[in-house]
Amino acid sequence: MKNNREIVDQIILLAKQQGLSLSELARRVGMAKSAVSSYFNKTREFPLNRLTAFASALNVSPEELLGIDLYPQNVYPLSHQTTKIPILGAIACGAPIDAVENVDEYITVHSGTLPKGNLFYLVAKGDSMYPTIPDGAYVLIREQSEVEDGEIAAVLLENDTQATLKRIKKEADIVLLLPDNSSYDPIIITKDTPVRIIGKAVQFFSNL
Structure with a gap:
């Protein structure tokens, strides 16, 4: 499981890969741009109670941001997924x-x-x-x-x-x-x- 700083690093990486601006990410999670920027700069600790909102904004699961492997060895249920x-x-x-x-x-x-x-x-x-x-x-x-x-x-x-x-x-x-x-x-x-x-x-x- 990732620590707080590693979660922020994962969020930054996903946002970059998806071409997601800081402004758009802040809009999606319903927070001020300055607040999200402070997490990215690591001047404020990332609030874990906002994890689900950030995961949804980045189209991933909270477990992925936390580094929890729900499907070991890359095995995913295939039906409808x-x-x-x-x-x-x-x-x-x-x-x-x-x-x-x-x-x-x-x-x-x-x-x-x-x-x-x-x-x-x-x-x-x-x-x-x-x-x-x-x-x-x-x-x-x-x-x-x-x-x-x-x-x-x-x-x-x-x-x-x-x-x-x-x-x-x-x-x-x-x-x-x-x-x-x-x-x-x-x-x-x-x-x-x-x-x-x-x-x-x-x-x-x-x-x-």
Whole structure:
């Protein structure tokens, strides 16, 4: 079982993997952003009575945050607890690439780890989102047309023919599509170069 600091580290890791901003996490658990920040900075002790709320916000079980293994040797009950998620193709983590929308294959995952909503996987190509998202990672996208500042989104641009995965930053009348890799430049979007957000990156996994 994890200690208090290890639980916080697990929460931070899960939030990062899911592209979840501090503001969004605070909203989901019904707490002030400053309070959640103090837990992350370890200036205040994490309240275990809020464990269930944080687990729900991160789409995991309280037992997972505590490090309690309910299913030894990765054995899970199969009945009604797996979901097939389609892989819709590739998305650029670098220069935009032609959008791919055909279903290549499906990935079967444990349903308890999934957020709500219409979900699909895209395969990251390139390293502009490294180290957050590595090249070749399978990125789980929840379909939605808006994301908060700082969240990672799958974006269609150039008349819905090119797709890219970037962090969103809104400033006045422009939108910045920001890479996490400093070797890449942001993409600047104005009213003359509209984009369409197709979903929010919520999780990813990659093969060794």
